[in-house]
Amino acid sequence: xxxxxxxxxxxxxxxxxxxxxxxxxxxxxxxxxxxxxxxxxxxxxxxxxxxxxxxxxxxxxxxxxxxxxxxxxxxxxxxxxxxxxxxxxxxxxxxxxxxxxxxxxxxxxxxxxxxxxxxxxxxxxxxxxxxxxxxxxxxxxxxxxxxxxxxxxxxxxxxxxxxxxxx
Ligand SMILES: C[S@@+](CC[C@H](N)C(=O)[O-])C[C@H]1O[C@@H](n2cnc3c(N)ncnc32)[C@H](O)[C@@H]1O
Numbered sequence: 001x002x003x004x005x006x007x008x009x010x011x012x013x014x015x016x017x018x019x020x021x022x023x024x025x026x027x028x029x030x031x032x033x034x035x036x037x038x039x040x041x042x043x044x045x046x047x048x049x050x051x052x053x054x055x056x057x058x059x060x061x062x063x064x065x066x067x068x069x070x071x072x073x074x075x076x077x078x079x080x081x082x083x084x085x086x087x088x089x090x091x092x093x094x095x096x097x098x099x100x101x102x103x104x105x106x107x108x109x110x111x112x113x114x115x116x117x118x119x120x121x122x123x124x125x126x127x128x129x130x131x132x133x134x135x136x137x138x139x140x141x142x143x144x145x146x147x148x149x150x151x152x153x154x155x156x157x158x159x160x161x162x163x164x165x166x167x
Pocket of ligand 1: 024025026027028029036037038039040057058059060063083084085086101102103108
């Protein structure tokens with residue numbers, strides 16, 4: 001049984017075509033928990049082992065500093081920049097794997113999704129798509145309403161649900 005968010009991310013990353021991996025919403029704490037997936041570390045580590053480019057963006061500069069420290073403490077390579085996700089995602093062409101884990105405003109996730117230039121067959125994973133204050137499908141509410149349920153796979157880890165979309 002899957003119990004960690006990282007397991008879902010790495011499972012789907014393995015199915016992504018060649019190309020860059022982009023994360024919107026970097027790791028802000030120094031630990032992993034059921035809700036805090038420590039995604040920057042796991043994605044960067046896997047990218048390093050595959051020779052993929054890894055880029056992470058976050059609107060909060062102190063979270064960016066934390067994520068950079070995690071990477072350097074573990075000897076991992078990757079670019080972490082302080083930028084709003086809907087702008088940042090436009091900077092990377094032909095994204096192979098996109099992880100959307102920013103605010104609880106489902107409109108933010110929708111703008112990020114619409115602005116992303118995905119490679120054919122690229123994989124998009126949206127965190128926190130369970131029902132809570134962000135809407136019926138959490139952060140993914142607007143994207144899921146837009147695409148329809150038949151286009152989405154749902155993966156549960158503990159109390160948390162991620163949505164998986166193939167471009
Ligand atoms: C839940 S945390 C990300 C957790 C991280 N993915 C992990 O697994 O450790 C959400 C992050 O999104 C950032 N954020 C919120 N709104 C944003 C936006 N519009 N653009 C980029 N980052 C944003 C926050 O600063 C915060 O660091």
